[in-house]
Amino acid sequence: MKIFPSLISKEYEVRVYSPLHIGAGIVVNSYPDEDIKMLEEMAGKVRRHIIEMIYGAGSGHPGGSLSATDVLVALYFMEMNHKADDPKWEDRDRFVLSKGHAAPTLYACLAESGYFPVDELKTIRKIGSRLQGHPDMRKTPGVEASTGSEGQGLSMGIGMALAAKLDRKKYRTYVMLGDGENNCGQIWEAAMSASQFKIDNLVAIIDRNKLQLDGPTEKIMSLEPLGDKWKAFGWNVIEIEGHNFREILAAFKKAKETKGHPSVIIANTIKGKGVSFMEGAVGFHGKSPSKDEYEKAMKELGGD
Amino acid sequence: MKIFPSLISKEYEVRVYSPLHIGAGIVVNSYPDEDIKMLEEMAGKVRRHIIEMIYGAGSGHPGGSLSATDVLVALYFMEMNHKADDPKWEDRDRFVLSKGHAAPTLYACLAESGYFPVDELKTIRKIGSRLQGHPDMRKTPGVEASTGSEGQGLSMGIGMALAAKLDRKKYRTYVMLGDGENNCGQIWEAAMSASQFKIDNLVAIIDRNKLQLDGPTEKIMSLEPLGDKWKAFGWNVIEIEGHNFREILAAFKKAKETKGHPSVIIANTIKGKGVSFMEGAVGFHGKSPSKDEYEKAMKELGGD
Amino acid sequence: MKKWELKNQRDAFGEALVELGEQRSDIVVASADLSCSVKTGVFAEHFPERHFNFGIAEQNMISACAGFAAAGKTAFASTFAIFVTGRVYDQIRQSVAYPKLDVKIVATHAGITVGGDGATHQMIEDLALMRVLPNMTVIVPADAPETKRAVMAAAEFKGPVYIRLGRANIPVCTDIPECQDFEIGKASIMREGADITLVGTGIMVAKCLEAAEDLKKHKIDAKVINMSTIKPMDEKTLIKAARETGGMVTAEEHNVMVGMGSAVAMTLVENFHVPMKRVGIRDSFGESGTSDELMEKYGLTVDHIVDAAHDVMKRRGR
Amino acid sequence: MKKWELKNQRDAFGEALVELGEQRSDIVVASADLSCSVKTGVFAEHFPERHFNFGIAEQNMISACAGFAAAGKTAFASTFAIFVTGRVYDQIRQSVAYPKLDVKIVATHAGITVGGDGATHQMIEDLALMRVLPNMTVIVPADAPETKRAVMAAAEFKGPVYIRLGRANIPVCTDIPECQDFEIGKASIMREGADITLVGTGIMVAKCLEAAEDLKKHKIDAKVINMSTIKPMDEKTLIKAARETGGMVTAEEHNVMVGMGSAVAMTLVENFHVPMKRVGIRDSFGESGTSDELMEKYGLTVDHIVDAAHDVMKRRGR
Numbered sequence A, B: 001m002k003i004f005p006s007l008i009s010k011e012y013e014v015r016v017y018s019p020l021h022i023g024a025g026i027v028v029n030s031y032p033d034e035d036i037k038m039l040e041e042m043a044g045k046v047r048r049h050i051i052e053m054i055y056g057a058g059s060g061h062p063g064g065s066l067s068a069t070d071v072l073v074a075l076y077f078m079e080m081n082h083k084a085d086d087p088k089w090e091d092r093d094r095f096v097l098s099k100g101h102a103a104p105t106l107y108a109c110l111a112e113s114g115y116f117p118v119d120e121l122k123t124i125r126k127i128g129s130r131l132q133g134h135p136d137m138r139k140t141p142g143v144e145a146s147t148g149s150e151g152q153g154l155s156m157g158i159g160m161a162l163a164a165k166l167d168r169k170k171y172r173t174y175v176m177l178g179d180g181e182n183n184c185g186q187i188w189e190a191a192m193s194a195s196q197f198k199i200d201n202l203v204a205i206i207d208r209n210k211l212q213l214d215g216p217t218e219k220i221m222s223l224e225p226l227g228d229k230w231k232a233f234g235w236n237v238i239e240i241e242g243h244n245f246r247e248i249l250a251a252f253k254k255a256k257e258t259k260g261h262p263s264v265i266i267a268n269t270i271k272g273k274g275v276s277f278m279e280g281a282v283g284f285h286g287k288s289p290s291k292d293e294y295e296k297a298m299k300e301l302g303g304d
Numbered sequence C, D: 001m002k003k004w005e006l007k008n009q010r011d012a013f014g015e016a017l018v019e020l021g022e023q024r025s026d027i028v029v030a031s032a033d034l035s036c037s038v039k040t041g042v043f044a045e046h047f048p049e050r051h052f053n054f055g056i057a058e059q060n061m062i063s064a065c066a067g068f069a070a071a072g073k074t075a076f077a078s079t080f081a082i083f084v085t086g087r088v089y090d091q092i093r094q095s096v097a098y099p100k101l102d103v104k105i106v107a108t109h110a111g112i113t114v115g116g117d118g119a120t121h122q123m124i125e126d127l128a129l130m131r132v133l134p135n136m137t138v139i140v141p142a143d144a145p146e147t148k149r150a151v152m153a154a155a156e157f158k159g160p161v162y163i164r165l166g167r168a169n170i171p172v173c174t175d176i177p178e179c180q181d182f183e184i185g186k187a188s189i190m191r192e193g194a195d196i197t198l199v200g201t202g203i204m205v206a207k208c209l210e211a212a213e214d215l216k217k218h219k220i221d222a223k224v225i226n227m228s229t230i231k232p233m234d235e236k237t238l239i240k241a242a243r244e245t246g247g248m249v250t251a252e253e254h255n256v257m258v259g260m261g262s263a264v265a266m267t268l269v270e271n272f273h274v275p276m277k278r279v280g281i282r283d284s285f286g287e288s289g290t291s292d293e294l295m296e297k298y299g300l301t302v303d304h305i306v307d308a309a310h311d312v313m314k315r316r317g318r
């Protein structure tokens, strides 16, 4: 499903850093401003859903949900082939939200794509709901993997991507990781094997918001030089600004062009993006806003 | 304990590759040939013990035991401060054999150091023995950590090295890893944290024998560029020929001089080293030799 | 119904850690990017140099604690129950339990009372995992004060200990003389009774006490046992109670397949078999919801205990 | 004593995999640097493109198999029991069991019969770990032929399955009509008897049969049940046997704290309680030694079963 099909064949321009590529660095393309604006509007809508969901549930993870929003909007409304009216369509691209605590972002994208009524979003975390606190592939249409325990999604993506190759299918698999999640050893097991198996139909996206639960990643468990780590594990590394749709889309394109290696997109983001007092605030990793905060957040996000 | 104390203050010469060091590359020193020869003779003795133990037990891991021999001999008979008559001496250097299946090498070094009678070596893997199939710190004097499930020893070493710092003790911690063991995610969790905690009293040694259980590492789960991986994880990387005592000792020295970073020594070795038909033979990863093979091996190793 | 005072087990844990830190310089504490939630952060504030945050790398944390212990420290490792048991079972087994090292694993956010986070965060199997491990001692304090006593006792004890705590504020029920001297391996009788024994652990102890009140109305006089050590189990107290009351109900916020109740069942069949019934989660994962909704849905209320007791009485023809 | 034919369960597993590979193109197989030992290598020879060796990275292997299953494959993941249960418990839980994905975990080298490698390689807790997992089916075939039948049945079955195999060559005891139609969840009665029931699983089934012969000499007529599915447990057959014989002995190469015997105990106390005794490893790690020495030392011989049976008979006053 391409919500904004007009974008597909357009050119766009962006700087991409891709160590495995000779001559990589600049991709010249351009998207019409008005189409990018449509994506941006969708992102605003998704962010408002996130705040409403978490406020309504009284718990959840706003920070990492907001930082991941633009990448997910780009995936669901532009990059991925998928059909809301046929969630199990065999040829659909797969998305695994390895950082499962950003479930609100995923649910908002799925609802806005038409997998279930937007109205159902408010049932998140409530008993009996199809929208669990962390993604549940058995309960929610459109959710491809059950996640929540960090570190496992990239491996799942590897299984899916290898299955695509076995079945000679064209679908691609996208996995979003938290940056803190890069602490998990299993990520590096997966990284090593994806390169070993030459899984070039797999794209990992790191939501590089520089915060994990207890504080800044570079203070808790330093990740830098992060790109060098992935490169040394055999990946094609693309580094972008993760709130810029032109860069996000360029990165997906670059990844698609890369053969023989898996690609990782390091998306530099801001935790809590879009809500001033949540931006870069470690306290909003896993806390629901108060009533005042809720109202202020909605206003900033252009809600009424 | 320095079995060959005459070596301690001598100069030696060797090429060392150490990416984190400015000006690294060459360390000029030299050891008297006759002292190196004594280490070589001890290595021969240890290798003969290994073959006898595994043949006597009818099971065990000759390949990785033989490749690790020279590094362990250098540690136990030259590099480490330890006392066989006081195994719990507080200031002793620690050694963790993370690749626990090379237990025979460790046991031979401990016995030859005097921790227990050399004669006891033949009880390995027998019921009631203090010498278990994999190292058991509760049963065997001199064994610092219980290992066997790969991937855990570096983390243990981190705890020991941090404890030394807390206690303001000078002892150093050495951990030997298999190269295949680098597949384990926990190794990379440990690698990341050792660098985060700036544990410069910790040295990891990778027995880079290019084989894991199912075949060549580069075929099963490719590790290269291995040095780049460790460097990207914040380690001081030293690459040496792991059967050359001059290089081994120079590497330990180089590691000791490195402040603020943990050091990893990639010791390029030959699996099965010293027994022609075991060298590079994947079949001898975990198989005891037949009677004929045993006799041939002992002969090649200078046994009678 | 008695109005309980509510307190948080995690706070009690944090408090105990600080006291221990003051008393003993050989105490070190390890976290895994959840130091605020599990209250090791409180220790970190007081003793920053003895607190180590391993990030989201629980395996490394556990084996590193084994290294600490091998070097003479008493190490506390703490994070959510879901991440400090199954995620690291092999590390606990090989690095800690097998060499009997002095590592204390304190799991918070155990059980379905975790609430909204859902099944992926609701650990209902940890007692099985820790019980089956040779050399492991397993403690489930009934409330906040007992948590503090248990943590202090665990620090005193030489060897691996697992302590299970919840997330929520829970009733204080151990403010009675019988519970003041916490002894590992010793169950406490919270209420005497002659007709049936209710054995609770953790959050379910207070519920057993409430159930006993309820049963009194039906002229059933229930003994209540707080089984705060799951392993080693206080078989003596159990067998005595079985003899005296002739029937037993167990209650735990855990999968009944292999939890405290199954340990009780084994003790009974091999020693003095009486009819019993287990209250607990019947072999299914949890889900999102409020604590109370989930306790109701998964069969963990006072009423469930009362019903189970009636059931056992009926099987005995009474 | 009957002279048993000895066969290897791993060979049977390899054979079954190749047959499955031929029958079904949706079968994929994953190894973790032990493909030769666990016989997935045989499948790899026939179907190299459908075999994936994940190296010494068991966690990645399990979650990747979940990904395979999510994409429509039936995935077999196999390595030593010690590395494919505790090492990856959280991965099995979250990636496989919770979403009920079609992943079959085949563990070889379970138990102390592993021998020389010692405690670190002797998995005696896996049945507890797998039993306590909701949605998991747990199978312990008694010998090589039953292994093949179990693997074929597991492939047919939709959802997560755990199969436990040993290392050694073991007696073929299921070459009887009662065992030919392997059905998951169905125990088979290997021998009728009126005085006591011996329930064995895995390698202990043949020993129960031998024990029954021995008991005959003492005029005790023992029924023998092969409990090849540990979960779901065939409670009907168990309860019926308890009613008919009034006493029970269980035997397993596993920690008795939380194994097959404890599952049987629970069924009994909650349904029809009879005296019972569990034969198994009494909550300690193993060690290096030969299989036979270890079976003797850790209480897993025919004599141990016979003694337990006498014990139960005595408790019943017979």
Ligand SMILES: Cc1ncc(C[n+]2csc(CCOP(=O)(O)OP(=O)(O)O)c2C)c(N)n1
Pocket (backbone or CB within 6 Å): A061, A063, A064, A065, A067, A099, A101, A148, A149, A150, A151, A177, A178, A179, A180, A181, A182, A207, A209, A211, A212, A213, A271, A285, C032, C033, C034, C056, C083, C087
């Ligand atoms: C294995 C595991 N350990 C701990 C947690 C608890 N936890 C949830 S989110 C989080 C921090 C995640 O940081 P990051 O990956 O950077 O996510 P983001 O910043 O995008 O929210 C932690 C520790 C978990 N979900 N899984």
Ligand SMILES: Cc1ncc(C[n+]2csc(CCOP(=O)(O)OP(=O)(O)O)c2C)c(N)n1
Pocket (backbone or CB within 6 Å): B061, B063, B064, B065, B067, B099, B101, B148, B149, B150, B151, B177, B178, B179, B180, B181, B182, B207, B209, B211, B212, B213, B271, B285, D032, D033, D034, D056, D083, D087
């Ligand atoms: C976690 C774990 N998985 C599997 C094994 C089984 N195993 C023992 S040795 C070995 C191969 C090790 O290869 P490497 O680390 O290169 O050791 P070396 O070549 O030095 O013998 C494997 C897979 C193990 N011991 N631990």
Ligand SMILES: [Mg+2]
Pocket (backbone or CB within 6 Å): A064, A178, A179, A180, A207, A208, A209, A210, A211, A212
């Ligand atoms: Mg982050």
Ligand SMILES: [Mg+2]
Pocket (backbone or CB within 6 Å): B064, B178, B179, B180, B207, B208, B209, B210, B211, B212
């Ligand atoms: Mg190797």
